[in-house]
Amino acid sequence: MSTESLIPTESLMQRYQSILFAFFVIVGIAMVAPAMAAQDSATQDDAAANASGAAPMNVVILYADDWRHDTLGVAGHPVVKTPHLDQLAADGIRFTNNYVTTSICGVSRASLYTGQWMSRHGNEGFRAFDTPWSETYPGILRNHNFYVGHVGKWHNGKFPQDKYDFGRSYFGTHWFDQPDGTKIHVTKRNEVDAMEFLKTRPDDKPFVLTVAFFATHAEDRNPLQFLPQPESMSLYEDVTVPVAPNANDESFHRLPPFIANEKNEGRNRWHWRFDTPEKYQTMMKNYFRLATEVDSVCGKVVDELKSQGVLDNTLVIFTTDNGYYHAEHGLADKWYPHQESIRVPLIVRDPRMPASKRGETDDAMTLNVDLAPTILAATHQDAPETMQGRDISPLYLGDSSPQWRDEFFYEHAIIRDKNFIPASEALVRNDWKYFYWPDFDTEQLFDLTSDPREENDRVDDPSQADRLAEMRARFAELKAAAK
Numbered sequence: 233m234s235t236e237s238l239i240p241t242e243s244l245m246q247r248y249q250s251i252l253f254a255f256f257v258i259v260g261i262a263m264v265a266p267a268m269a270a271q272d273s274a275t276q277d278d279a280a281a282n283a284s285g286a287a288p289m290n291v292v293i294l295y296a297d298d299w300r301h302d303t304l305g306v307a308g309h310p311v312v313k314t315p316h317l318d319q320l321a322a323d324g325i326r327f328t329n330n331y332v333t334t335s336i337c338g339v340s341r342a343s344l345y346t347g348q349w350m351s352r353h354g355n356e357g358f359r360a361f362d363t364p365w366s367e368t369y370p371g372i373l374r375n376h377n378f379y380v381g382h383v384g385k386w387h388n389g390k391f392p393q394d395k396y397d398f399g400r401s402y403f404g405t406h407w408f409d410q411p412d413g414t415k416i417h418v419t420k421r422n423e424v425d426a427m428e429f430l431k432t433r434p435d436d437k438p439f440v441l442t443v444a445f446f447a448t449h450a451e452d453r454n455p456l457q458f459l460p461q462p463e464s465m466s467l468y469e470d471v472t473v474p475v476a477p478n479a480n481d482e483s484f485h486r487l488p489p490f491i492a493n494e495k496n497e498g499r500n501r502w503h504w505r506f507d508t509p510e511k512y513q514t515m516m517k518n519y520f521r522l523a524t525e526v527d528s529v530c531g532k533v534v535d536e537l538k539s540q541g542v543l544d545n546t547l548v549i550f551t552t553d554n555g556y557y558h559a560e561h562g563l564a565d566k567w568y569p570h571q572e573s574i575r576v577p578l579i580v581r582d583p584r585m586p587a588s589k590r591g592e593t594d595d596a597m598t599l600n601v602d603l604a605p606t607i608l609a610a611t612h613q614d615a616p617e618t619m620q621g622r623d624i625s626p627l628y629l630g631d632s633s634p635q636w637r638d639e640f641f642y643e644h645a646i647i648r649d650k651n652f653i654p655a656s657e658a659l660v661r662n663d664w665k666y667f668y669w670p671d672f673d674t675e676q677l678f679d680l681t682s683d684p685r686e687e688n689d690r691v692d693d694p695s696q697a698d699r700l701a702e703m704r705a706r707f708a709e710l711k712a713a714a715k
Contacts, residue, residue, distance in 0.1 A: 288378075288438045288611045288612050289438070289545055289546060289547045289583065289610050289611055290438050290439050290440065290537075290542055290545060290546040290547070291373075291439075291440040291441070291546065291547045291548075291549070291607050291610065291611065292440075292441050292442075292443070292533060292537065292546055292547070292548045292549070293344075293440075293441070293442045293443065293549045293551075293603075293607075294443050294445075294530045294533065294548070294549065294550040294551075295341075295344070295384075295442055295443060295444045295445065295550075295551060295552065295553065296445045296447065296448065296523075296526050296550070296551075296552040296553075297337065297385060297444075297445055297446055297447060297448060297449040297552060297553055297554075298337075298448050298449045298450070298552070298553070298554060298555075298556045298565075298566065299448050299523060299526075299552040299555075299556065299576065299577065300552070300554075300555035300556045300558075300572060300573075300575060300576060300577075301328070301330065301555065301575040301576055301577050303448075303520075303523055303556075303577070304317055304318065304321075304577055305317075305318045306318040306321045306322075306326065307326075307328075307577070310474060311468060311471055311473055311474070311516075311520055312520045312523050312524065313467070313520075313524050313527070314523065314524065314527040315527065315531070316527050316528065316530050316531025316534065317527050317530055317531075317550055317577075317579060319531070320530065320534065320548065320550060320579050320581055321579045321591070322590070322591045323581050323590055323591070324548070324579055324580050324581030324582065324585065324590060324591075325579070325580055325582075325585065325589055325590070325591075325592050325593070325594055325628050326577070326578070326579050326592075326593045326594070327578040327579075327580070327593070327594050327595075327596065327598045327624075328593050328594065328595050329575075329594075329595045329596060329597050329598065329662070330551070330575065330576055330577065330578035330597075330598045330599070330600075331574050331575055331576065331597070331598070331599055331600070331640065331642075331660065332553065332554050332555070332574055332576055332599070332600045333349050333350065333599055333600060333601055333640065333641070333642060333643065333714075334349075334350045334642070334643055334644050334645075335554040335555060335566040335567055335568070335569075335573045335574045335642075335644060336553075336554060336566060336567060336644065337358075337385070337387045337449070337553050337554065338355060338357065338358040338387040338388055339355050339356070339357075339644075339645075340553040340554050340600055341385075341386070341387055341388055341444070341553055342355040342361040342363075342388050343600050343601050344553075344600055344603055344604065345361070345363075345368040345369060345370060345388075345604065346361060346363040346367065346368050346601075346604060346618075346619070347369070347601050347602070347603070347604030347605050347615065347618075347619030347620060347621040348363060348601060348618065348619060348620050348621075349601065349620055349641070349643065349714040349715075350643055350644075350645065350714075351643060351711075351714040351715045352618070352620065352714065352715060355388060356645040357645070357647075358387055358388065358389070359388070359389045360388055360389030360390070360392075361388055363618065365392065365395055367616045367618055367619070368604070369440075369603075369604040369607045369608055370382070370395065370396070370440065370442070371395065372608060372613050372616075373440050373607075373608075373611060373613065374395070374396075374397070376611075376613060377437055377438070378437060378438050378439060378440050378611070379397050379398070379433050379434055379437040379438070379439040379440075380395075380396050380397050380398070380439070380440050380441075381396060381397060381398035381399065381429040381433075381439065381440070381441040381442070382396050382398075382399045382400070382401070382441075382442045382444065383398075383399075383400045383422060383425035383426055383429065383441070383442070383443055383444065384400070384401070384402065384403065384418075384421075384422050384425070384442075384443060384444035384445055384446060385401070385402070385403035385444040385445065385446050385449075386401040386403070386444065387403065398428075398429045398432075398433075398441075400425050402418065402421065402446075403418070403444075403446040403449070404446070404451075405418065405451055405454075406418050406446070406447070406451050406454075406458075406459040406460075406522075407459065408421060417460075417461045417525075418445075418446045418447065419445060419446070419447050419461070419522070419525045419526055419529055420461065422443055422444075422445055422446075422529055423529040423532060423533075426441065426443045426529070426532075426533050427532070427533075427536060429441055430533070430536050430537070430540065431536075438611070440607070440611075443529070443530075443533060445526050445529075447522040447523070447525060447526050448519050448522040448523050448526065448556075450501075450504075450505070450519075452501075455504075456518070457504060457505055457515055457518070458515060458518035458519045458521070458522055459518070460518055460521035460522050460525060461521075461525060464521040464522075464524065464525055465521070467517075467520070467521050467524060468517045468520055468521065469517075471517070472513065473512070473513055473516040473517060473520075475509075475512065475559065476558060476559065476560045476685075477685070478560050478561060478685045478687055479506070479512075479558065479559035479560050479561075479562070480562065481562055483560070483561045483562055483685075483687060484499070484561060484562025484563070485562075486561075486687060486689070487561060487562075487563075488669065488672070488674055488676070490650065490651070490654060490669070490671075490672050490674075491563075491568070491654070492562075493651075495651040495652070496563075496651065496652070496653075497565070497647075497652050497653050498557065498563035498564060498565055498567065498568070498653070499562065499563060499564075501563075501564035501565050502557075502559060502562055502563050502564040504564065505559075505564050506558075506559040506564060512559060516558065530550060534548065543583075544583045545583055546583070547580070547581070547582050547583070547607065547610045547611075548580075548581040549578070549579070549580055549581075549603065549606075549607075550577065550578070550579040551576060551577060551578045551579070551600065551603070552576045552577060553576075553600075554566045554573065554574070554576065555571075555572050555573045555574055555575055555576050556572065556573070557570070557572050557573060558572070560572050560685070567644055567647075567653050567656065568644070568656050569642050569644075569656050569657070569658035569660070569665065569667055570686050571680075571684065571685075571686065574642060574660070576600070578598060580606075580624070580628070582610065582625065582628065582629070584610075584625070584629055585628055585629065586629075589628045592628075594627055594628065596624075596627050596633070596636050597636065597637050597638055597639070597640065597662065598624050598627075599621060599640055600621075601619075601620055601621030602621035602622050602623070602624050603621065603624075604619055604621060605619050605621050605622060605623045606621075606623045606624050606625055608623075609623040609625060610625065620714070622637075638661060638662055639659060639660060639661045639662075639706070639710070640659075640660055640710065641657070641658075641659060641660075641707065641710035641711050641713070641714050642656075642657060642658040642659075642660055643656075643657050643711070643714065644656045644657070646671060650671040650672070654669060654671045654672065655669070655670050655671050656668075656669055656670075657669075657670060657707070657711065658707075659703050659706055659707040659710060661680075661703075662680070663679070663680055663681045664677070664678065664679055664680060664681075664699065664703065665677070665678045665680055665686065666700070666703040666704065666707055668707065675691050675700070675704070676689045676691050677689065677690045677691040677693075677696060677699070677700055677703070678690065
């Protein structure tokens with residue numbers, strides 16, 4: 233006889249119910265546990281993503297004018313004071329080997345927006361560039377719900393007001409009349425407008441702002457050239473600004489004859505600013521005063537980001553549109569392929585940057601065309617295939633340095649005529665530089681290691697014949713690739 237038959241029927245039913253309940257509990261746990269684990273994992277992934285800055289960052293570009301690579305206290309300049317930019321470099325990374333692909337205001341700005349060489353974006357003057365707005369970093373970000381602003385210098389044809397949520401364009405003079413009859417300095421105007429953008433922007437959108445300073449550009453039609461604010465005039469009063477060893481007539485006359493003449497605009501502007509020792513001191517001190525004023529505004533912008541609690545989710549970039557001759561080679565302004573003209577500062581403060589990288593310098597060869605793809609990568613947007621620059625963030629975010637360029641093609645179109653500002657091109661490397669002047673079919677070759685001021689042309693040196701041929705061929709390759 234089965235022992236089960238001795239168990240009362242009610243007890244047997246209770247036993248079956250208990251077993252059935254236990255079965256469903258076990259099955260339920262087995263089914264729910266993976267889902268809960270997946271949910272926990274997703275929550276952890278989201279937390280890690282947020283902690284690593286995976287949410288789209290805001291972007292602020294502090295973009296100065298006519299300001300070359302060494303016009304920074306942190307770069308070791310013996311005179312100019314830039315404490316706020318020095319601090320930005322201490323909190324970020326400074327690229328010491330940064331260049332523009334064309335050294336002039338409008339073209340360089342077009343390259344900033346498009347990530348392209350002049351040959352591709354088509355702005356050989358000061359008109360609008362040919363690249364569709366939808367392929368620029370401001371256009372792409374606005375199409376992805378960013379609040380997009382520009383204040384200050386534009387210099388690419390008519391300012392596209394409808395393309396910006398907050399857009400104000402002005403430049404060309406250091407002082408502007410206001411409706412109440414008073415005057416405002418262009419750099420103060422940059423400050424006022426930048427602060428208005430930051431304080432009135434919507435809280436529910438990421439933002440991108442370009443603060444495009446006019447300083448330190450000269451007011452070309454004014455004999456004083458550089459007009460700082462009155463409160464800055466006490467700066468540098470008791471300083472004697474050093475004069476570069478190649479800021480002399482000997483260096484000027486080592487230039488090709490189509491540059492070393494009084495018809496050339498670089499020489500013309502040298503007369504405006506630097507042709508006597510007294511004028512040189514006056515002009516350079518006022519130039520440095522303008523630089524310190526820009527530095528002050530950069531500091532106020534960063535402080536405002538900090539006070540709003542968004543600095544640690546904002547990519548901040550400081551750079552400039554071109555370099556500047558401080559009388560080197562007997563010239564003024566920019567345009568030509570010398571280091572003074574084409575090498576510019578670049579400071580990046582990226583919240584994703586590891587603490588070990590902060591305050592470092594990097595001598596990788598970076599270019600102005602790299603900034604658009606860098607901005608887009610930081611904001612989780614794909615760069616269009618038409619962009620020619622590279623995202624530079626792997627240089628400071630990765631554990632190891634990526635393979636990187638060690639040369640680039642430089643280009644500048646003719647302006648007015650070949651006597652005024654002739655076209656110039658170059659193949660730029662860390663150790664050698666090849667110049668080509670297409671209007672005169674003239675070449676030059678410089679050893680930057682032994683001759684960093686580019687005074688000793690080696691183009692006719694028989695010992696450099698093979699190097700010249702190799703660089704000439706490589707120059708042609710990179711020139712073709714720029715289109």
